[in-house]
Amino acid sequence: MIKDLLATTPIPFPGKPTELRLQQTTTRQISLLSGNLVGNAKSVVGGVSARIFSKGVYGLASAAETDLETVNKVLKAAAENAEFLGSRAPQGGDNLPPLVPCRKEPQKVEPELTQKTLLDFCRELDAHITATYKNLAGRSVNASSLTTEKLLYASNGDTPVVYSHSVVPRTNISVSLTANDPNGSPVSLGKAFGGYGFFHELFSSPEALYQEVAILFEKVMKKREGVHPNAGRRQVVIGSEVAGILAHEAIGHTVEADLVLGGSVARNYMNQLVASELVTLVDFAHTVQGKPTPVPVIVDDEGVLAEDVVIIENGVLKRYMHNRASAHRMGYQAQGNARGNIFSDEPLIRMRNTAILPGTSRLEDIIASVDDGYYLVRSSNGQADTTSEFMFGIAEGYEIKNGVLGRAIRDTTISGVAFDMLKTVDMISQDMTWGSGGWCGKKQTINVGMGGPALRCYVNIGGR
Amino acid sequence: MTQREATTYALEALQQKGAQLVSITSSAGYTEELNADIGEFSLYRTLFNSSVSLKVIKDGKKGSGVTNSFDKTALDEAIAAALAAAEAGVVDEDEGIAEKTENKTFTSGVLSADKELLFQRILEYMNELKKNYPKVNLEQFIAQYVNNNVLLMNSNGVELSSHSGFYDYSSMFSGHDGPLSTSFNGYGGTFTDLSTPLIDFGMMRTVFEDTVKSFHATPVRGKFTGPVIFTPTCVGEFLYNVMRLFAGEAPLIQKTALWRDQLGQQVASSKLTFGSYPHDPRIICGAPFTNDGYLAADMDFIKEGVLKSFLLSRYGSKKTGLPRSANLSGDLIVAPGDANLAEMIAGIEHGLIVNRFSGGAPAGNGDFSGVAKNSFIIQDGKIVGPLNETMISGNLAEIVQNIIAISQETVCDGGSVLPWIAAGGITISGA
Numbered sequence: 001m002i003k004d005l006l007a008t009t010p011i012p013f014p015g016k017p018t019e020l021r022l023q024q025t026t027t028r029q030i031s032l033l034s035g036n037l038v039g040n041a042k043s044v045v046g047g048v049s050a051r052i053f054s055k056g057v058y059g060l061a062s063a064a065e066t067d068l069e070t071v072n073k074v075l076k077a078a079a080e081n082a083e084f085l086g087s088r089a090p091q092g093g094d095n096l097p098p099l100v101p102c103r104k105e106p107q108k109v110e111p112e113l114t115q116k117t118l119l120d121f122c123r124e125l126d127a128h129i130t131a132t133y134k135n136l137a138g139r140s141v142n143a144s145s146l147t148t149e150k151l152l153y154a155s156n157g158d159t160p161v162v163y164s165h166s167v168v169p170r171t172n173i174s175v176s177l178t179a180n181d182p183n184g185s186p187v188s189l190g191k192a193f194g195g196y197g198f199f200h201e202l203f204s205s206p207e208a209l210y211q212e213v214a215i216l217f218e219k220v221m222k223k224r225e226g227v228h229p230n231a232g233r234r235q236v237v238i239g240s241e242v243a244g245i246l247a248h249e250a251i252g253h254t255v256e257a258d259l260v261l262g263g264s265v266a267r268n269y270m271n272q273l274v275a276s277e278l279v280t281l282v283d284f285a286h287t288v289q290g291k292p293t294p295v296p297v298i299v300d301d302e303g304v305l306a307e308d309v310v311i312i313e314n315g316v317l318k319r320y321m322h323n324r325a326s327a328h329r330m331g332y333q334a335q336g337n338a339r340g341n342i343f344s345d346e347p348l349i350r351m352r353n354t355a356i357l358p359g360t361s362r363l364e365d366i367i368a369s370v371d372d373g374y375y376l377v378r379s380s381n382g383q384a385d386t387t388s389e390f391m392f393g394i395a396e397g398y399e400i401k402n403g404v405l406g407r408a409i410r411d412t413t414i415s416g417v418a419f420d421m422l423k424t425v426d427m428i429s430q431d432m433t434w435g436s437g438g439w440c441g442k443k444q445t446i447n448v449g450m451g452g453p454a455l456r457c458y459v460n461i462g463g464r
Numbered sequence: 465m466t467q468r469e470a471t472t473y474a475l476e477a478l479q480q481k482g483a484q485l486v487s488i489t490s491s492a493g494y495t496e497e498l499n500a501d502i503g504e505f506s507l508y509r510t511l512f513n514s515s516v517s518l519k520v521i522k523d524g525k526k527g528s529g530v531t532n533s534f535d536k537t538a539l540d541e542a543i544a545a546a547l548a549a550a551e552a553g554v555v556d557e558d559e560g561i562a563e564k565t566e567n568k569t570f571t572s573g574v575l576s577a578d579k580e581l582l583f584q585r586i587l588e589y590m591n592e593l594k595k596n597y598p599k600v601n602l603e604q605f606i607a608q609y610v611n612n613n614v615l616l617m618n619s620n621g622v623e624l625s626s627h628s629g630f631y632d633y634s635s636m637f638s639g640h641d642g643p644l645s646t647s648f649n650g651y652g653g654t655f656t657d658l659s660t661p662l663i664d665f666g667m668m669r670t671v672f673e674d675t676v677k678s679f680h681a682t683p684v685r686g687k688f689t690g691p692v693i694f695t696p697t698c699v700g701e702f703l704y705n706v707m708r709l710f711a712g713e714a715p716l717i718q719k720t721a722l723w724r725d726q727l728g729q730q731v732a733s734s735k736l737t738f739g740s741y742p743h744d745p746r747i748i749c750g751a752p753f754t755n756d757g758y759l760a761a762d763m764d765f766i767k768e769g770v771l772k773s774f775l776l777s778r779y780g781s782k783k784t785g786l787p788r789s790a791n792l793s794g795d796l797i798v799a800p801g802d803a804n805l806a807e808m809i810a811g812i813e814h815g816l817i818v819n820r821f822s823g824g825a826p827a828g829n830g831d832f833s834g835v836a837k838n839s840f841i842i843q844d845g846k847i848v849g850p851l852n853e854t855m856i857s858g859n860l861a862e863i864v865q866n867i868i869a870i871s872q873e874t875v876c877d878g879g880s881v882l883p884w885i886a887a888g889g890i891t892i893s894g895a
Contacts, residue, residue, distance in 0.1 A: 034718045036783065037554050041528035042545035044538070045515075057505055063512040064533045074512075081508040085498070088583060089505040115527070115545070116552035123554070138718030178720050178828065185829035186720035228831075231687050231857060231893035261502045262603030263640050344511050380825040386603070386638050386648045389852060391835045393824020411827035415835045415855060416895075443606070460895050462823075462833025462857040 001109070001167075002066070002151045006160065009068055013155045014079050016094045017053040017324075019302060020160070022046075022066050022151045023343035028115060030122045030143040035130065039142075042115060047343040050074045053325075054082040056092025062344035096324045097333075099154055099303045101161040107298075108167045110147050113199050118143045124206040125175070125213070133217050137186055138178035144437075145171045145199050146447070154303025162303035168296065170447055171199045172437045173209065177216055181224045187410070189220040189396060191378070192436040196294045196449075219396060219408070226408035227399070229463030235373040236414070237366050237400065237456050240433040242379045242392065244450030247281055247354045248440065249382035250390035250418035255311050255319075256337075256349045256442075257326035264386040265419065266317065274317045275422030281312040283321060284353040284449070285336055293353035294434050294449030297336055301347035306336025311354075315422075323349050341444040348442060353449030359428025363454050366427045368403040374461060375400055376414065388418040394461075413462040421457055429454035467492040470516055470534040471615050477543050478520050479619055483550065485521035487561040487618035487757055490514075492534075496577050497608035498586055503594070503601065505586075513612070518546040521560065525553035558782035562757030567623040570752040573630045573656045577609035581658045582631065589662040596663075597672045599641050599679075603648060607633035607662070622757045628749040631655050632878070633662060639675040646678040647852065649820060649838045651697065654748040654878030666877045667697060674819060674838060681852035683894035684816075684841060691815040691868055692856060692890045693808055693842070696875040696882035698821045700796055703738055705826050706860050707765055711773070713780035720828055722861055723771055727786070732769040732864035736885075737799035739764040739773070742791050748878040751793040760791035766864075796880040801870025808869045808886050810845040816892060817842055818856065830860035836892075853895035863887045 002022050005011075013020075024046030031039030048071055049062035059082025061074040126141045147169045153160035176190030193209060194202045203209075238246060253259060254266040261267075266274075275281075285306035286296035297306040302324050309319050322330070323338035326349065338347035367375055380393030391413050399406035434451035465473060471490045478486040492514045499507040516539065518529045527549025529542035586607050593602055611629040616622065634652035638645055651671045663669060694702060710731075715721035723731055741762040742750025753759050756778045764772040774786050781788035809817065816839055823834015839851045864887075871884040 033714055036717060037526065037556060038714075038717070038779070039528075040526060040549045040553050041530060042542075042549060043530035044541065044545075045530070045532045047532065058507045060507060060509040061511070062509075064514050065535055077510050081510055084579070084583075085505055085508040089587070091504050091506070114552070115549040119549075119552050138715075138720045140714075140718075178718060180720075181829070185722065186715070186718075186827075188828050228857075231833075231855060231891055233895050258501055259603065262636075263601040263638050263645055265645060268643070344509075346507055346509060383822045385822075385837070387645055387852070389647060389835065391822050391824070393834075395824075411824060411831055411833075412857075413824040413833040413835070413855065415822075415853065417853065443604075460853060460855055460893070462855045462891075462893070464857060464891050 002149055004151065005068065005071065006153060011071060013158050013160060014052055015157050017096050018155045019051045020048065020071065020153045021301060021343060022048050024149045025342055026147045028113065028118055028145040030118050032122050032126045032141040034138050035126060040115065040119065045342055048074055049344050050078040051346060052078045052082045053096060054094050055086030055090035057085045057089065058082060058346065059085060060346050096328055098156045099162050100305055102299065102305055104164045104166065104298050106165050106167040108169065110167060110169065111198055111200060113145060118145060118199065121203065121206055125209060128206060128210060129213060135179065136177055137180045140176045142174045152299065152301060152303060162299065164299035164303065166298060169198045170196055171202050173203060175213055175216060177220045179220050179224045187220065187224045189216060189223055191216050195434065195436045196292055196296065222408040226410045229374060229409050229412050229461045231461060231463035233458055234461050235370055235458050237370060237375045237454055239375065239377040239454050240431065240452050241435050242376050243356055243452030243455055244435045245379045245382045245392050247356050247452055248351055248438065248448060248450045249384045249392060250388065251281055252283065252351045252354045253384035254386065254388045254418065255321060257320045257322045257330060258349050259386055260320050261326060262386065265388050269317045269419065272317055273315050274419045275312055275315040276425040277315040278359055278428050279312055279315050279422055279425055280357040282355060282357060283309040283311060283351050284355065294438065295352055295447050297339065297352045300336040300338045301340050302338040304334045304336045304338065309335050309337065321349055321351065323347060339446060341446040345444045348444065350440065350442065350446055351448050355432065355451035356453060358430050358432040358453040361427045361429050363429045363431065366429060366454055366456050367400060367405060369427065369456065370400040371402055373400045374398065374409060375405060389415065390418050391415040414459040416459045421459060424458040425455050427456040465534045465536065467534060467613065467615060470539055471617050474516060474518055474539055474543060475617050475619065478518065478546065481547055483520040483522045483547065485561045485619055487519045488516065489614065489616045489755065490516045491612055491614045493610065493612040495608055495610050496579050497606060498583060500586065500590065500602065500605040502603065503590055516542060518542055520546045520550050522547065522550040524555035524557060525550045526556065526559045527553055558779055560778060560782065561618045561620060562622050562778065564621045565759060568759065570626040572628045573749045575611065575627065575629045578658060582607060582609060585658050585662050592661065592663045597676060599639050599676050600637050600672055601640050602635065602637050604636045605633065607631065616753065616757055618757055624753045624757065626752050630749045631658065637675065639678060641679050644679040646675055647837050649675055656748055667875050678838065678850035681850040683853040684851065684892055685894055687891065687893040688814065689889060689891050691812050691886055691888040693817040693884055693886045695817065695819045695884055697819050699798065699882045699885050700880050701821060702860065703796060703798065704794065706864055707775055709826060709828060709830060710861065711771065712775045713777060715828060716774060716776065716784050716786065717780060722829065726771050729771060730769050731771045732766050733867035734769040735801055735867050735870050736769055736864060737764065737767050738796060740791055740793055740795050741797045742793045742795045744797055746876045746881050747795040750795045751791065754792050760793060763790035798882050800872050800874050800883050803869040803871055805871045805873050805884050808871060808884060809842055809847060812842045813844060815842045816840065816851065817847060826860060832860060833857035855893050857891040858889060862889055
């Protein structure tokens with residue numbers, strides 16, 4: 001555990017808004033590629049960073065060691081950087097709205113996990129796949145155990161008023177299966193399991209995943225016989241996992257305040273109807289329905305107490321996501337969206353756990369209502385645009401003909417203009433699920449939660 | 465400890481603890497980074513960087529450990545982690561480390577930062593942008609100087625080191641004119657001196673000019689199959705995917721790579737020649753040695769359409785029985801063609817010129833689809849207007865066979881040298 005460095009040796013802060021963050025990111029990783037152990041590593045990356053706000057700009061410095069001498073060194077370097085930039089290009093004063101004092105201790109303590117435990121689990125799962133499924137061209141089994149521990153001191157001036165110590169684990173086991181199509185070309189489908197939690201909390205035994213792997217195998221067998229979609233604008237049912245990336249990519253990025261200030265189309269839409277009245281979109285801080293979110297944030301990396309941000313309520317755009325500076329500039333209150341990935345990263349405006357809220361329809365009724373379209377189950381990647389034009393890769397999907405699921409489709413991409421597409425949403429399912437392992441790559445790659453129900457809407461789909 | 469002390473300590477400690485083969489790669493340096501958001505300076509960041517990566521093979525089993533500290537306690541923890549991983553591992557006779565070769569030290573780039581001049585160049589860039597392209601909003605600009613010292617030592621006696629320093633920048637921007645706005649776009653590159661205004665670097669001005677031509681974008685009508693000219697800003701991504709999917713290490717080990725039996729055979733149009741050339745003088749601070757401890761050499765991937773190399777490390781080579789790559793740096797250079805860009809455009813009856821591709825991850829067989837961003841429609845040999853909500857779909861293996869023309873003109877961004885490439889047989893569909 002990271003020690004409270006300032007408990008015994010108070011260090012004077014520079015009289016300006018300052019964050020001092022000690023952080024350690026521990027990763028264990030296993031990669032089995034068709035039975036070959038190609039990855040077997042433990043990584044510990046940690047250190048300290050200091051960020052100081054002065055004349056409307058920030059200075060930041062970081063180093064790998066966390067002793068008092070190094071902490072003083074990075075505080076000094078951060079102050080010099082703030083002075084360098086502030087003296088040449090001042091953007092304002094030294095003040096930000098004051099932080100609310102708080103003290104938070106970690107809710108979890110990392111338990112012992114050995115590399116052998118993780119590797120044995122993966123090897124047993126891999127051996128099961130090899131023994132059970134004979135007509136695969138390739139397979140991979142990967143494990144990733146990531147624990148991020150942070151200790152943040154944040155001040156309005158000379159003295160830290162925020163002390164936030166957190167330990168956030170994420171563990172994923174992912175399986176990818178490859179089969180050859182009738183022409184001998186590879187067709188792959190993968191799935192990640194797990195999410196927020198330590199390994200032992202999420203994975204009891206390899207056997208517990210066998211049924212999931214059996215389903216994945218059936219799906220890849222269907223996909224190898226799959227067809228290219230008929231390219232163009234189509235009515236689709238977006239499955240809950242894809243709805244999560246829709247919430248994140250298509251809508252979430254356009255309402256991050258830095259992108260709004262940069263010219264996102266959402267700057268024109270505050271308090272306007274931007275979606276079907278069925279749509280409510282929330283960026284959750286740490287708790288949903290009494291359970292932790294995939295990426296719980298209690299206090300963000302600027303020292304702001306995190307709370308839920310209701311972005312769209314019944315179709316009306318209500319809030320943007322902010323850091324302290326953007327909230328100050330635009331006249332709002334920051335709600336805990338500033339996060340940095342590793343210790344040396346400055347906090348950026350980031351989504352945390354973004355989801356469209358469930359509706360009242362049943363998934364089977366939504367599918368049955370589509371005469372000619374597609375059911376899109378799993379995404380691969382995605383990207384947003386400041387115009388709200390989005391795209392997601394689709395790794396798993398099926399034709400819908402006369403309300404019945406048909407042939408699988410090959411990998412494809414869907415796109416649309418979010419604030420147009422959202423107005424075509426006319427059915428939302430009553431169930432809601434969170435993805436197992438979301439990531440966002442805005443300057444720094446950081447983990448995020450993405451979730452939602454199934455939706456019926458219109459999108460553009462790539463194909464032939 | 466110093467970087468060398470930490471590297472030597474880890475190497476010796478692992479051998480003393482029973483590892484038969486050990487390879488250590490360490491790095492140390494610093495980064496000076498200036499950021500601007502919405503056209504205003506926002507952050508100056510200094511990073512004191514360090515890392516140590518340990519690879520051990522004990523009784524034929526591999527394990528790895530990583531720390532970013534030269535502190536003895538952190539090193540001891542990484543050493544213990546690497547050994548524990550190896551002891552938990554499985555015997556793989558294809559594992560190993562680089563054989564003894566001549567020890568070498570390389571120096572490249574500029575070894576100290578001129579942060580005052582860097583600041584002035586950024587200021588000049590932002591002022592020039594406001595003056596010449598007032599309808600372009602600079603959403604984010606990041607410029608940095610990176611100083612990095614890499615030391616690789618292994619238990620076979622290999623010792624390779626490099627000292628490098630370079631500047632780079634990246635920019636993200638979009639056009640705004642009253643209620644109209646364009647898709648965002650980005651551009652940047654790597655360089656070693658600050659003698660040239662940043663706005664004159666590579667395709668920067670061209671990309672700004674394209675942005676202000678993009679306000680009245682419309683989708684293509686319907687769906688058709690036709691040619692696309694890929695600009696240098698997206699050629700690199702396509703060719704990286706071609707090599708990764710059809711000749712990369714993971715699909716080769718899985719025996720699913722389409723080109724696994726095609727070395728020395730025609731896999732692409734004879735117009736296409738490209739490869740990875742870390743020693744080319746146009747490449748800034750190309751990696752002089754590989755992560756697994758071999759001196760890097762320039763390498764053709766495809767020469768006149770013939771597959772010349774795979775992307776394989778030492779391990780991948782042993783595992784597949786195929787030749788190891790001469791480098792794995794991805795310093796991509798595509799040989800220019802014999803057409804000029806104006807002629808290429810004039811030769812297209814109905815097609816697109818695509819500046820940025822925003823698409824799903826291509827499938828293992830090369831199928832791809834995605835949105836043509838910051839792109840234009842070509843009609844009867846002329847660029848007639850900007851596009852939005854238009855998708856392109858095709859297959860990468862077919863695209864490299866269906867190359868119509870490659871431009872004489874190329875663009876260097878410090879990490880690659882790329883031309884415009886026109887290819888046919890692509891499905892183009894509008895909203």
